[in-house]
Each structure stands twice: as structure tokens, then as C-alpha cells.
Amino acid sequence: MRRIDLFGVEEVSDGEMKMAWVDGTDQVLVINTGGEFTALQGICSHEYFELDKGFLTNGTLTCALHLSRFDLSSGEPLDPPADAPLAIYPVVVEDGRVLIEVSDGPLEISE
Numbered sequence: 001m002r003r004i005d006l007f008g009v010e011e012v013s014d015g016e017m018k019m020a021w022v023d024g025t026d027q028v029l030v031i032n033t034g035g036e037f038t039a040l041q042g043i044c045s046h047e048y049f050e051l052d053k054g055f056l057t058n059g060t061l062t063c064a065l066h067l068s069r070f071d072l073s074s075g076e077p078l079d080p081p082a083d084a085p086l087a088i089y090p091v092v093v094e095d096g097r098v099l100i101e102v103s104d105g106p107l108e109i110s111e
Contacts, residue, residue, distance in 0.1 A: 006030055006098045012037070017061075019052040022100075026107040028089060030098055031056065031072060038072050039089040039100045045110040046082035061086075075110075084110040 006020040012032040019042050020028045027042030029051050040061075042051050049065040056062075060069045060078060068082035075086035087108045089100040102108070 001101055002104055003092065003099045003101050006039070006100065009037070009093060009096050009098055012098070015056065017052055017056065019050065022107050026109065028100065028107070029061075030091075031061070033059075033072070037091045037093060037098050039091045039098075040070075040072075040075055041087040041107075041109045043109065044068065044082060045077070045084040045086055051086075086110060 004022055012018045012030055014032050014034060017029055017031040022028050028039050029042040031038045044051055044063040046068055049063055051063055054062050054064045059072050061072055062069045066081050069078040070086050071078055075088045077083055087110050089102055092099045092101055
């Protein structure tokens with residue numbers, strides 16, 4: 001396992017989201033909901049589109065390209081055209097930093 005430091009907790013306000021880069025190639029979207037941080041793949045599973053351009057509503061993330069909604073707790077798609085879930089990464093908050101804990105090797109993503 002490896003821990004990847006994404007950024008400081010103060011960089012993502014409550015109700016906001018921020019994109020981080022992992023290994024220089026993979027995008028991870030971090031969402032702050034009431035002080036709880038969620039990290040998931042930053043690219044829509046339906047078609048390449050950065051999810052930080054989308055919007056958050058009641059525990060869901062909507063991709064701005066084709067309006068597919070995803071459940072933030074499970075990553076599951078709620079609306080077509082997306083049919084594959086988003087990968088979710090375990091978050092650890094330590095010393096004021098947001099980190100993810102992932103397996104060694106390439107970051108898992110759904111396409």
C-alpha cells in the first residue's frame with residue numbers, strides 16, 4: 001500500500017471540490033462535505049471529461065458533459081449515459097493534509 005499526499009484540508013472548503021494529480025497522469029477529485037472528504041477518479045467513466053467541471057447536489061456529482069450523476073458514497077452511476085462506477089479511494093486526513101491510501105502500482109480507474 002502507498003499513501004499519496006494530495007493537499008492541505010484548508011484548500012477544499014465545505015461543499016467544494018478540487019482536482020489533484022497523482023503520478024503526473026491520474027486525476028483524483030476530492031470533495032469536502034461537511035468536513036468529510038471523499039476522493040474519487042477525476043475523469044468521468046463514460047467519456048473523458050474532468051469531473052471538477054461538474055456540480056455537487058445532495059450527495060451526488062453530476063458530470064457537466066452528458067449530465068450523468070454519480071453517488072458520492074458508492075461511485076455508482078445514477079443516470080445514463082454512464083454505466084460504470086467511479087473508482088473511490090480511501091481518504092486519510094493526517095496533520096492537516098488530505099491523503100489517499102491505494103495499492104502499489106497504477107491508480108485504479110473505471111473506463
